[in-house]
Amino acid sequence: MLSFGMDATSAATVWAFVALLIFIGMTLYFGVPKIIxxxxxxxxxxIETDLAEADRLRVEAKAMLEEYERKRDEAEKEAESIVLAAREEAFRLTAEAGASLEALIARRTKAVxxxxxxxxxxAVAEVRARAADVAVEAARVLLxxxxxxxxxxMVDRAIRDVGSKLN
Structure with missing residues:
Protein backbone atom coordinates (compact mmCIF):
# COMPACT_ATOMS: atom_id res chain seq x y z
CA MET A 1 0.00 0.00 0.00
CA LEU A 2 0.89 3.47 -0.41
CA SER A 3 1.73 4.92 2.78
CA PHE A 4 2.70 8.46 3.09
CA GLY A 5 2.48 8.44 6.80
CA MET A 6 -1.18 7.83 6.89
CA ASP A 7 -3.12 5.39 8.83
CA ALA A 8 -5.48 2.86 7.15
CA THR A 9 -8.57 4.94 7.56
CA SER A 10 -7.04 7.97 5.97
CA ALA A 11 -5.65 5.89 3.12
CA ALA A 12 -9.08 4.37 2.51
CA THR A 13 -10.55 7.84 2.51
CA VAL A 14 -8.01 9.00 -0.02
CA TRP A 15 -8.69 6.00 -2.24
CA ALA A 16 -12.42 6.53 -1.97
CA PHE A 17 -11.90 10.16 -2.90
CA VAL A 18 -9.74 9.18 -5.88
CA ALA A 19 -12.37 6.63 -6.98
CA LEU A 20 -15.02 9.31 -6.66
CA LEU A 21 -13.00 11.68 -8.81
CA ILE A 22 -12.48 8.97 -11.42
CA PHE A 23 -16.25 8.19 -11.37
CA ILE A 24 -17.13 11.85 -11.76
CA GLY A 25 -14.58 12.20 -14.54
CA MET A 26 -15.96 9.18 -16.41
CA THR A 27 -19.54 10.39 -16.06
CA LEU A 28 -18.49 13.77 -17.42
CA TYR A 29 -16.49 12.16 -20.20
CA PHE A 30 -19.38 9.96 -21.35
CA GLY A 31 -21.89 12.87 -21.10
CA VAL A 32 -24.09 11.36 -18.42
CA PRO A 33 -25.19 14.80 -17.10
CA LYS A 34 -26.34 15.75 -20.63
CA ILE A 35 -28.23 12.44 -20.94
CA ILE A 36 -29.84 13.02 -17.55
CA ILE A 47 -45.60 16.95 -18.02
CA GLU A 48 -46.12 20.41 -19.53
CA THR A 49 -47.93 18.84 -22.53
CA ASP A 50 -50.09 16.76 -20.18
CA LEU A 51 -50.86 19.85 -18.10
CA ALA A 52 -51.77 21.84 -21.22
CA GLU A 53 -53.99 18.97 -22.43
CA ALA A 54 -55.62 18.74 -19.00
CA ASP A 55 -56.20 22.50 -19.00
CA ARG A 56 -57.66 22.35 -22.53
CA LEU A 57 -59.93 19.45 -21.50
CA ARG A 58 -60.99 21.36 -18.36
CA VAL A 59 -61.90 24.42 -20.46
CA GLU A 60 -63.74 22.20 -22.97
CA ALA A 61 -65.58 20.41 -20.16
CA LYS A 62 -66.54 23.74 -18.62
CA ALA A 63 -67.87 24.94 -21.98
CA MET A 64 -69.82 21.70 -22.45
CA LEU A 65 -71.23 21.99 -18.92
CA GLU A 66 -72.36 25.55 -19.61
CA GLU A 67 -73.90 24.45 -22.92
CA TYR A 68 -75.76 21.56 -21.27
CA GLU A 69 -76.97 23.82 -18.47
CA ARG A 70 -78.23 26.27 -21.10
CA LYS A 71 -79.92 23.45 -23.01
CA ARG A 72 -81.43 22.12 -19.77
CA ASP A 73 -82.77 25.60 -18.96
CA GLU A 74 -84.23 25.87 -22.47
CA ALA A 75 -85.75 22.39 -22.15
CA GLU A 76 -87.28 23.29 -18.77
CA LYS A 77 -88.74 26.49 -20.24
CA GLU A 78 -90.08 24.56 -23.23
CA ALA A 79 -91.56 21.92 -20.91
CA GLU A 80 -93.22 24.66 -18.85
CA SER A 81 -94.69 26.24 -21.98
CA ILE A 82 -95.92 22.82 -23.18
CA VAL A 83 -97.56 22.17 -19.79
CA LEU A 84 -99.11 25.65 -19.82
CA ALA A 85 -100.41 25.14 -23.36
CA ALA A 86 -101.78 21.72 -22.40
CA ARG A 87 -103.56 23.24 -19.38
CA GLU A 88 -105.05 26.00 -21.53
CA GLU A 89 -106.14 23.42 -24.13
CA ALA A 90 -107.66 21.26 -21.39
CA PHE A 91 -109.58 24.25 -19.97
CA ARG A 92 -110.76 25.20 -23.46
CA LEU A 93 -111.82 21.64 -24.24
CA THR A 94 -113.56 21.40 -20.87
CA ALA A 95 -115.45 24.63 -21.58
CA GLU A 96 -116.36 23.42 -25.08
CA ALA A 97 -117.46 20.06 -23.70
CA GLY A 98 -119.57 21.84 -21.07
CA ALA A 99 -121.19 24.03 -23.71
CA SER A 100 -121.75 21.03 -25.99
CA LEU A 101 -123.22 19.07 -23.09
CA GLU A 102 -125.56 21.93 -22.21
CA ALA A 103 -126.65 22.22 -25.85
CA LEU A 104 -127.17 18.45 -26.03
CA ILE A 105 -129.19 18.47 -22.82
CA ALA A 106 -131.27 21.39 -24.13
CA ARG A 107 -131.90 19.56 -27.46
CA ARG A 108 -132.79 16.31 -25.72
CA THR A 109 -135.03 18.13 -23.24
CA LYS A 110 -136.79 19.90 -26.13
CA ALA A 111 -137.16 16.60 -28.00
CA VAL A 112 -138.60 14.91 -24.90
CA ALA A 123 -154.02 11.03 -26.03
CA VAL A 124 -156.50 13.95 -26.02
CA ALA A 125 -157.48 13.13 -29.61
CA GLU A 126 -157.92 9.46 -28.73
CA VAL A 127 -159.96 10.36 -25.63
CA ARG A 128 -162.14 12.71 -27.71
CA ALA A 129 -162.58 10.08 -30.39
CA ARG A 130 -163.39 7.45 -27.78
CA ALA A 131 -165.76 9.89 -26.03
CA ALA A 132 -167.47 10.63 -29.34
CA ASP A 133 -167.74 6.88 -30.05
CA VAL A 134 -169.14 6.29 -26.56
CA ALA A 135 -171.59 9.21 -26.95
CA VAL A 136 -172.74 7.94 -30.35
CA GLU A 137 -173.14 4.44 -28.96
CA ALA A 138 -174.98 5.80 -25.90
CA ALA A 139 -177.27 7.85 -28.14
CA ARG A 140 -177.91 4.82 -30.33
CA VAL A 141 -178.73 2.69 -27.31
CA LEU A 142 -180.88 5.41 -25.80
CA LEU A 143 -182.72 6.02 -29.06
CA MET A 154 -194.34 8.87 -31.45
CA VAL A 155 -196.00 7.54 -34.57
CA ASP A 156 -199.37 8.76 -33.29
CA ARG A 157 -197.91 12.16 -32.43
CA ALA A 158 -196.19 12.41 -35.79
CA ILE A 159 -199.43 11.60 -37.56
CA ARG A 160 -201.28 14.28 -35.56
CA ASP A 161 -198.50 16.78 -36.25
CA VAL A 162 -198.58 16.00 -39.97
CA GLY A 163 -202.37 16.18 -39.96
CA SER A 164 -202.40 19.51 -38.18
CA LYS A 165 -199.76 20.94 -40.43
CA LEU A 166 -201.46 19.78 -43.53
CA ASN A 167 -204.74 21.28 -42.50
Missing amino acids: AKALDARIKK EDKIAQAESQ TQQMATQNDA
Missing part, protein backbone atom coordinates in the same frame (compact mmCIF):
# COMPACT_ATOMS: atom_id res chain seq x y z
CA ALA A 37 -30.65 16.63 -18.48
CA LYS A 38 -32.23 15.50 -21.79
CA ALA A 39 -34.28 12.86 -19.96
CA LEU A 40 -35.40 15.41 -17.39
CA ASP A 41 -36.16 17.97 -20.13
CA ALA A 42 -38.20 15.35 -22.03
CA ARG A 43 -40.04 14.44 -18.82
CA ILE A 44 -40.69 18.13 -18.08
CA LYS A 45 -41.93 18.69 -21.64
CA LYS A 46 -44.26 15.65 -21.35
CA GLU A 113 -140.94 17.87 -24.30
CA ASP A 114 -142.05 17.70 -27.95
CA LYS A 115 -142.68 13.96 -27.64
CA ILE A 116 -144.64 14.52 -24.42
CA ALA A 117 -146.71 17.27 -26.07
CA GLN A 118 -147.30 15.04 -29.10
CA ALA A 119 -148.29 12.15 -26.83
CA GLU A 120 -150.61 14.48 -24.90
CA SER A 121 -152.21 15.69 -28.15
CA GLN A 122 -152.58 12.14 -29.37
CA THR A 144 -183.21 2.32 -29.57
CA GLN A 145 -184.66 1.97 -26.10
CA GLN A 146 -186.82 5.07 -26.49
CA MET A 147 -188.00 3.97 -29.88
CA ALA A 148 -188.95 0.59 -28.55
CA THR A 149 -191.05 2.02 -25.69
CA GLN A 150 -192.33 5.17 -27.29
CA ASN A 151 -192.54 4.01 -30.89
CA ASP A 152 -196.34 3.85 -31.01
CA ALA A 153 -196.78 7.13 -29.17
